[in-house]
Amino acid sequence: MADVVVTRVWRYRVLFVALTFLIIFARLLPLDAGPGRLPGPDLLVCLSFAWVMRRPSYVPVLLIAAVILMTDILFMRPLGLWTACVVLGSEFLRAREPFSRDLPFFLEWFVVSVVIVAMTIGYVAILALFAVDQPALGLTLFQMIATCLAYPVVVLFSAKVLGLKRMAPGAVDQLGHKL
């Protein structure tokens, strides 16, 4: 019995890493090298938060940190800062996950959006504090809004295609432990 639970957790962890690689791969394709394009949503953040709000055990904090740090390195961002923001945001959501199980989706969406906005503001403010060259604020805000708007889509994809449902209040696993 315990093996079944453990296997499923690991299967979803591997799936998470695979999705991450897919997203990074798509972003690295040299198809849109030109300037002047509007930034799309940060799908990795959406995916991490959607999974944290559903099955926190599938996305442990170290996995999130490793994945986002890799994108920090590959996408030429300042090393570590955005990862720290995402880790803090996901920990905030993870701590509130047991209480938000019976909330309607709109409230969950609102909470996640607030977290994303707070992360972006913190990120921009710290970069400004350390006098790092930054892209135009408008672009950053646009990406933030796009990320918030993409969240329901990612949730829908996770639920319908990957079968990741929100846990019911007081759900137990097969061994009878509280989740």
Added chain:
Amino acid sequence: MASRDRGQGEEYARPIRRIMVVTLIVFLTALFLLWRIDSPRAERFRAMLVDKFVPSMDWALVPVTKTVDMVEGFESYARIYEQNQELRRELQQMRAWREAALQLEQENAKLLDLNNVRLDPALTYVTGVVLADSGSPFRQSVLLNVGARDGIQDGWATTDGLGLVGRISGVGQTTSRVILLTDPGSRIPVTIQPAGQRGIVTGDNSALPPVDFIEDMDQVRPGDRVVSSGDGGVFPAGLLVGQLVTGPDRRLRVRLSADYERLEFLRVLRSRQAEAVGPPGGLIAPEGGPPRPVEEEAAVPEDEEAQVDG
């Protein structure tokens, strides 16, 4: 059995987990501080990791890119007739220009020969294939499949055969990163022809980077050619950058000659270290001549300062 282990574990798991998260945050913050303080070292580390990671995806990156390009090419078959006509007209014009260029080249060669001019030996180049872009809409850079193994060095200029594309910044063993002229971190000294005004092309994440620090705005007009000036010795002079245009915000901007929509093969120009010309006295006075008066040298900057102050 298992349940008792878990029951005991949960009491300890929570504080241990909290310590782990705090350690993680401290580690990430330290990494950021390290990046901010010792940027070159952190960027070398990044180049090394990218060098390990991206070429291993090469087998998948290239086919997918080619397939998408082919699909896009297929869509353009729809208006192949108009395209053909357009190309014929352009070809006709090009022939006329080619004729003019050949005549000018001959004339130029003759004049150079008459004047006994010694030219800079032609720049040689390494051609690389674009592997990946920066992956972020905020940074404008591409990754080439040539690196330190092929003798690439930081700071070398990169063109697409016609216009300047950017400069090398970050070299791994088999890959190197080209910072495009449109990147917010890119600054290139340029000369605006024919007036010969100096300026600096500053990337700002838009397709038309602005030109700053032009001395005399009256002498330049939209339509003027912009070429690299070689000031500061980091870049070879005379590489075509683009044409001057007036942007929607009335600032002078450059329409880049390089085709940024189709960055596929890039040439990295091998530039030699620019020979530094020492103090003018060294050129004029003979070896072992009388020592130059020291007061004069010290006096010059003071004069200049006084002028600036006044």
